[in-house]
Amino acid sequence: MKNMLEVQIGQLTLRNPLILASGTAGFGSEMETLFGLKNVGAIVTKTITIEPRIGNHPPRVCETPCGMLNSIGLANPGLITFKNDTIPELKKLDTRIIVSVGGENEDDYCEIINELRSVSHISAFELNLSCPNVVKGGINLGKIPKIVQDLVYKLKSITDKPLWSKLSPQTSDILSLSLASQAGGAEAVVIANTIPGMAINIWTREPMLGGITGGLSGAAIHPVAVALIYTLRNKLEIPIVGSGGITNPEDAIELILAGAHAVQLGSGNFIDSLLPIKMIEFMKEYLKKCEYNSIKEIVGKIKLKT
Ligand SMILES: Cc1cc2nc3c(=O)[nH]c(=O)nc-3n(C[C@H](O)[C@H](O)[C@H](O)COP(=O)(O)O)c2cc1C
Numbered sequence: 001m002k003n004m005l006e007v008q009i010g011q012l013t014l015r016n017p018l019i020l021a022s023g024t025a026g027f028g029s030e031m032e033t034l035f036g037l038k039n040v041g042a043i044v045t046k047t048i049t050i051e052p053r054i055g056n057h058p059p060r061v062c063e064t065p066c067g068m069l070n071s072i073g074l075a076n077p078g079l080i081t082f083k084n085d086t087i088p089e090l091k092k093l094d095t096r097i098i099v100s101v102g103g104e105n106e107d108d109y110c111e112i113i114n115e116l117r118s119v120s121h122i123s124a125f126e127l128n129l130s131c132p133n134v135v136k137g138g139i140n141l142g143k144i145p146k147i148v149q150d151l152v153y154k155l156k157s158i159t160d161k162p163l164w165s166k167l168s169p170q171t172s173d174i175l176s177l178s179l180a181s182q183a184g185g186a187e188a189v190v191i192a193n194t195i196p197g198m199a200i201n202i203w204t205r206e207p208m209l210g211g212i213t214g215g216l217s218g219a220a221i222h223p224v225a226v227a228l229i230y231t232l233r234n235k236l237e238i239p240i241v242g243s244g245g246i247t248n249p250e251d252a253i254e255l256i257l258a259g260a261h262a263v264q265l266g267s268g269n270f271i272d273s274l275l276p277i278k279m280i281e282f283m284k285e286y287l288k289k290c291e292y293n294s295i296k297e298i299v300g301k302i303k304l305k306t
Pocket residue numbers: 021022023024046047061070072074100128166192193194216217218219221243244245246264265266267268
């Protein structure tokens with residue numbers, strides 16, 4: 001029987017458009033026990049850096065109205081432990097594995113991808129471009145189109161695996177950054193990462209997060225993601241992967257109607273660990289009810305008044 005949820009993101013075929021977002025699903029093993037990763041199109045690993053990182057001081061997360069702030073500080077085991085210990089475990093998972101890569105400069109990204117490029121069960125690399133660039137004075141690597149284009153281009157010469165460019169929503173020009181990713185050879189743009197935010201406990205006068213500022217995610221940022229994706233709709237040759245504030249199955253459809261070919265579920269996982277299963281069921285029901293044959297048919301199909 002035809003799989004109505006199958007999607008194509010560049011070279012990559014996903015069994016359905018639901019992807020677990022970086023940093024919210026660890027390295028997959030916990031999720032496997034909760035609902036079975038065979039039910040999702042892919043999982044993106046926690047961002048990997050060359051050196052291990054213990055991350056920021058706690059508290060690392062706090063709840064906000066309709067969302068959450070996190071300041072994890074890219075805690076991860078580092079490239080070598082990831083390669084030796086985690087990669088063999090990832091092979092056991094029945095889903096596509098996308099490795100999120102982070103770094104402080106171009107060389108970091110090159111080194112990580114060079115080290116991992118021959119691992120057959122890695123389906124793609126997602127470039128976390130919200131990392132501060134030490135060479136450029138701490139400005140996020142992903143803020144300047146020329147830097148993004150050159151970085152993706154250079155990485156493309158190292159690997160044949162698909163590269164996805166994950167952008168920050170904190171930009172006045174998401175289109176230029178997406179076009180730069182495309183020009184560099186990215187096979188998809190991921191729109192978008194968390195929005196910078198902060199919360200203060202007024203009684204202690206202390207910041208709620210050990211890292212002081214953090215990234216806002218969850219329902220609060222969903223309309224931002226919808227608008228960013230809509231801005232890019234019909235303007236790119238490469239697909240958009242939507243990320244931002246999916247907390248119920250309808251939200252995923254909304255991102256797809258705005259122009260996303262696939263979606264990433266992040267903090268919604270923390271509210272309802274069975275959300276992935278509910279989302280997949282809802283997608284099938286929605287297509288049936290609206291008389292579509294496949295999820296691809298509704299990509300960007302927002303109905304605009306003429
Ligand atoms: C606790 C936490 C950790 C995260 N860690 C990463 C990370 O390591 N790399 C990354 O690219 N994004 C990271 N993100 C961002 C998510 O992948 C996602 O893009 C963002 O949270 C927006 O989606 P959401 O509103 O569905 O959570 C993290 C988000 C959360 C909540």
